[in-house]
Amino acid sequence: MISKEQILSLLSEIPDPEIPVISIIELGVIRDISIIDNASISLKITPTYSGCPAMKQIEDDVRKKLTENGFTNITIITIYSPPWTTDWINAEAKEKLRKYGIAPPENTTEDKSWLTGKIKSIACPRCKSQNTKLISQFGSTACKALYQCSECLEPFDYFKCI
Amino acid sequence: MTVNDALFQYTLRLGDTNLILGQRLSEWTGHGPFLEEDLALTNITLDITGTAKSLLEYAALVEGKSRTADDLAYLRNDRHYFNAQITELPNGDYARTIVRQAIIDCFDFYFYTELAKSKDETLAGIAQKSIKEVTYHLRHTASWVERFGDGTEESHNKAQTALNELWQYTGELFEMNEIDEILIKEGIAVDLNLVKAKWEQYMTDLLQKSTLVKPENVFMQTGSRKGIHTEYLAFILAEMQALPRMYPDAKW
Numbered sequence: 001m002i003s004k005e006q007i008l009s010l011l012s013e014i015p016d017p018e019i020p021v022i023s024i025i026e027l028g029v030i031r032d033i034s035i036i037d038n039a040s041i042s043l044k045i046t047p048t049y050s051g052c053p054a055m056k057q058i059e060d061d062v063r064k065k066l067t068e069n070g071f072t073n074i075t076i077i078t079i080y081s082p083p084w085t086t087d088w089i090n091a092e093a094k095e096k097l098r099k100y101g102i103a104p105p106e107n108t109t110e111d112k113s114w115l116t117g118k119i120k121s122i123a124c125p126r127c128k129s130q131n132t133k134l135i136s137q138f139g140s141t142a143c144k145a146l147y148q149c150s151e152c153l154e155p156f157d158y159f160k161c162i
Numbered sequence: 163m164t165v166n167d168a169l170f171q172y173t174l175r176l177g178d179t180n181l182i183l184g185q186r187l188s189e190w191t192g193h194g195p196f197l198e199e200d201l202a203l204t205n206i207t208l209d210i211t212g213t214a215k216s217l218l219e220y221a222a223l224v225e226g227k228s229r230t231a232d233d234l235a236y237l238r239n240d241r242h243y244f245n246a247q248i249t250e251l252p253n254g255d256y257a258r259t260i261v262r263q264a265i266i267d268c269f270d271f272y273f274y275t276e277l278a279k280s281k282d283e284t285l286a287g288i289a290q291k292s293i294k295e296v297t298y299h300l301r302h303t304a305s306w307v308e309r310f311g312d313g314t315e316e317s318h319n320k321a322q323t324a325l326n327e328l329w330q331y332t333g334e335l336f337e338m339n340e341i342d343e344i345l346i347k348e349g350i351a352v353d354l355n356l357v358k359a360k361w362e363q364y365m366t367d368l369l370q371k372s373t374l375v376k377p378e379n380v381f382m383q384t385g386s387r388k389g390i391h392t393e394y395l396a397f398i399l400a401e402m403q404a405l406p407r408m409y410p411d412a413k414w
Contacts, residue, residue, distance in 0.1 A: 050291055051212025080216065080287030083294060137302055138202035142209065146198065162294040 002069075007033050007041070010065055017057040018141050021100040024058050028088030031079060040073035041066060046084045049142035086161050098125045103147065103158040122158050124149035132156075168344040169282065170224045171244070172351055174234065175341075175387070177217030178245035181235055182395070183266065184211035185402050186253060195256050202302055206263070209295040216288045236406040240396045241389040248331035250395040257320035260306045262328055264368070267300035269335050272360040273352055281349035304368055311372025322374055333382025335361075 012025045024030060032044035043062065047055050059076055066074050086105035089097075094104035103125045121130045129151035137160075139146040144157040187207040194200025218231035248266065253259045274296060277289035310321040336354040338346075345351030369376045385391065406412060 047212070047291070049209060049212065050216060050288075050295060051208035051210070053208075078216075080291045081283060083287070083291040136198040136202055137298055138198070138205040140201070142205055146201075160298070162298075 014061045017054045021096045022093045026093035042075040044079050105159045105161040127152040168341045171341045173221040175244040180214035182245040183249035206299050236403045247386050258324035261324040264303040264307045270296045271300050272357045276352040308372045311374040329377040329380045330383050
């Protein structure tokens, strides 16, 4: 029977539809895989944001990939708990984000000081300067905020820490 | 009323409130005052509509009568909708949209914080998810209330007028009925009195900081818990439901 590792490696070939440099496995949205036999599989998936339009695309891509690999009975269940967190994106994937021009999320979501107005300095993914400013808490997709570097003047996306 | 019936009605109420607010706010998409703000409100709208989808899917499951989330959204008339009336009111100018949104974001922030402790695992999960998003929404809208209130004479007046007009719809947010009583006993629903105290405190502080006057001794509108709405809901539904009603079983 096909192993869980093989499934993980198959799913690692699926890029995030909005940030194609990282895979859906690196994004951390696949929470559980149970292989019933070579034709049947059940997956648990969790949304990054409640209304993220990419979730439907991710589900379709997963079905397509598994169908191509002989699965005929695919169950995908959406779960909400524990809620997705940017802490699930590993260091390697964060580096890929940075190289792609998106400032990666900070390490931990435990620090809530930003809620009271304290703005963390986010390093510019291009010139690495810490001298950056927040333009908007909301950006091109649900998961990003918009910043601008005050040194190289380039605007950039910051992957919000949730 | 059985616990399951109550859970269906409760989830439906929460789903409806998010759905109608999301639908209303979506009218701003492409019409925001400037690009970043247009994106911000559209992102907020997306989260709210997404939460509505999660809740209505769960309501359909709890009901167990083979109705889908889409059936619930598109095939009910206004008298069978239980969204809070404040969500169906027209957007008005940007100050009014933002003041309403801050009122609701603040409510949602404390409400979902409590709901995250629910014994119903799905509701708790949806709440845990939502709270992360609402935190961003509240930070954004509260900062705008402050800027409008403490801004120019015109922005202050617009924000104060919005506040005066909207306040009468805030009482409804905290109304509880048999559904709430049954589910509070089960540890599923939120005691809205707990939320109210925190909401009051936050709003009082925010309005004071924003140099806005909190309306006092206001007559409070009521009705949505019984499916009674303002004249505006049926128009939203007409627009939202036209396509699925004209072309039943149409696929996206």
